[in-house]
Amino acid sequence: MGQMIKVNSDKEIEAYLAKPDSQVKGGIIVIHEVWGLVDHIKSIADRFAKEGYIALAPNLLLEIDFSSVDATKLQQQLFDPKSRSEAQPKLRQLMTPMQDPSFGEKTTNRLEDCFNYLYNLPETHQKIAVTGFCFGGTYSYALAIKEPRLKIAFPFYGHADQAVEELQQISCPVRAFYGQKDESLMASLDDLKSRMKEANVDYDSKVYPDCGHAFFNDTNPYTYNINAAQDSWNIVSSELAKIMA
Numbered sequence: 001m002g003q004m005i006k007v008n009s010d011k012e013i014e015a016y017l018a019k020p021d022s023q024v025k026g027g028i029i030v031i032h033e034v035w036g037l038v039d040h041i042k043s044i045a046d047r048f049a050k051e052g053y054i055a056l057a058p059n060l061l062l063e064i065d066f067s068s069v070d071a072t073k074l075q076q077q078l079f080d081p082k083s084r085s086e087a088q089p090k091l092r093q094l095m096t097p098m099q100d101p102s103f104g105e106k107t108t109n110r111l112e113d114c115f116n117y118l119y120n121l122p123e124t125h126q127k128i129a130v131t132g133f134c135f136g137g138t139y140s141y142a143l144a145i146k147e148p149r150l151k152i153a154f155p156f157y158g159h160a161d162q163a164v165e166e167l168q169q170i171s172c173p174v175r176a177f178y179g180q181k182d183e184s185l186m187a188s189l190d191d192l193k194s195r196m197k198e199a200n201v202d203y204d205s206k207v208y209p210d211c212g213h214a215f216f217n218d219t220n221p222y223t224y225n226i227n228a229a230q231d232s233w234n235i236v237s238s239e240l241a242k243i244m245a
Contacts, residue, residue, distance in 0.1 A: 001046045007058060009113040010106065015058040016042045018049035019123075025052040026127030026151070026244040027118040029111070029143070031136025033214070034095065035071040036061050040219045041133075051237060053244075054124055058114045060107050060139070063097035072219065079214070079222035108142045115147055127151050127244050131236065132158060133216060137176070144170045152243045154236050157182055157213050160192055167199035175239055176205040177232045179225070181212035206235070 002018030016037060028048050032041040037059040045055035069090065077087035097103065118128050129152045132140040137158020144153040145162060148171045155176045160167070174196070178185055189205060196203035208215060211225035216232060218224045 001049055002042060002055070007056075007114050007117045009110045011062050011110075013058050013060070013062065013110055013114065015056055015114065015117075016045055018042075018045040018055045018057075020049045020052045020054070022052055024054055024123040024125075025241075026129065027054040027056065027121065027124035028129040028131060028240070029114055029118065030055050030057040031060065031111070031130065031132030031139050032057065033134040033136060033217070034061075034091075035075055036064065036066050038071060038219075040217060044131075047233075051240075053129075053240070054118065054121060056114055056118050058110070060110055060135075061097075062110075063100075063103075064094060066094075069094060075220060076222065079220060104142075107139060108146055111139055111143050112146060115143065115150070119149065129153070129240060129243070132156065134158065134214060141174070144172060144174055152239060154239075156216055156232070157185055159185060159188065161188075162195075164195050164199045167195055167201055170199065170201045173202040173239070173243070174204070175235065176203070177216075177228075177235075178205060178207045179211040179213060179215045179228065180207050180209045183212075185213070206232070208232070 002016050005015055005017045007013040007015050030045045041057050045057040048055040077083040118124055119126055130140045130143050131154035133156040137155035140153045140155040141160035145166055150172045152172050153174045157178055208228035211228050214220055214223035215225040215228045
């Protein structure tokens with residue numbers, strides 16, 4: 001359904017752009033997991049396009065060389081208890097560029113350029129949302145802080161450790177999704193909800209029992225939870241329809 005394009009930034013950003021065949025309701029940015037712009041993320045962009053949205057899925061990991069690894073295989077090894085200890089050093093080595101102190105600011109700026117690309121398409125009517133998963137969930141929060149024109153954000157199992165003063169810059173609703181067994185994020189969720197409340201953000205989070213991290217990823221047999229994935233998709237679809245009307 002979609003095609004690969006280039007978005008201008010400090011470097012050219014490769015991105016997957018999916019457009020609906022019918023009338024366009026708005027636009028949405030789809031931010032990948034730490035595995036980069038894989039086919040799973042493109043398929044999510046296609047799903048949004050089928051519902052009437054122009055979906056842009058950028059590759060925000062420009063400095064990471066995925067050519068040396070099979071990202072799908074490494075992902076499965078990481079979640080398989082039998083091979084996790086072997087996979088973790090490989091992942092750390094692969095993700096070394098993310099340790100650069102400038103990585104966060106650079107990535108958020110690139111994401112802003114992707115937002116502007118969608119925002120400036122006449123068909124989107126300047127109605128832009130964002131969703132993302134893991135790495136992408138975290139940067140969905142970051143874009144909501146940075147971009148006052150954003151209509152709504154849907155972070156999936158992302159973290160937001162920003163202070164209340166930064167969270168106060170969020171001007172759109174945020175609907176977040178987590179798995180109950182995702183222990184590290186569960187440990188910080190109450191604090192995040194408290195900071196969001198203090199910042200007066202329209203924030204709601206849904207926690208799904210009996211599943212953990214990456215429950216939406218139907219290419220990962222160790223983490224996928226069909227019930228949580230379907231329910232969260234229905235919520236996103238419903239909330240998008242309301243906000244884009």
